Amino acid sequence: MLGALRRKDSQRRHDPRSPERGQYRxxxxxxxxxxxxxxxxxDRKSRHIAVAEHLATYADVDAISxxxxxxxxDAAAAVPEDDDVVxxxxxxxxxxxxxxxxxxxxxxxxxxxxxxRS
Numbered sequence: 230m231l232g233a234l235r236r237k238d239s240q241r242r243h244d245p246r247s248p249e250r251g252q253y254r255x256x257x258x259x260x261x262x263x264x265x266x267x268x269x270x271x272d273r274k275s276r277h278i279a280v281a282e283h284l285a286t287y288a289d290v291d292a293i294s295x296x297x298x299x300x301x302x303d304a305a306a307a308v309p310e311d312d313d314v315v316x317x318x319x320x321x322x323x324x325x326x327x328x329x330x331x332x333x334x335x336x337x338x339x340x341x342x343x344x345x346r347s
Contacts, residue, residue, distance in 0.1 A: 277304035298324035
C-alpha cells in the first residue's frame with residue numbers, strides 16, 4: 230500500500246538527516262482535501278463561518294483579515310443559493326479592504342494590490 234501511495238505522491242519521506250527518517254507522513258493537502266470533501270455543503274459553510282468568527286476575535290485581526298475574508302467567501306461559495314450570500318461577501322469585502330490597508334501600512338504594496346484583486 231505504501232508503494233501505491235508513494236507512486237501517487239500522497240506521502241513524502243521526512244528529511245534523511247531527521248531522526249524520523251524512514252518514516253512516512255501524509256501530505257497535508259491530501260488529508261485536508263479528503264476531509265473537506267466528506268463534509269456536506271452546509272457543514273462546510275457553517276465551519277467556514279465558525280472559523281471566521283473565531284479568528285475575528287484575535288487581537289491583531291488586521292494581520293489575518295485576508296484569511297478571515299477567505300473563510301467568508303468560502304462559506305458563501307459552499308451554498309451560493311442561500312439568502313445570506315450577499316452579507317457574507319460584504320463581510321469579506323470589508324475584511325479584504327482591511328487586509329489591503331494593513332499590507333500598505335507594513336510596507337507590502339504588492340500584497341496590498343493582490344488583496345484588493347481577490
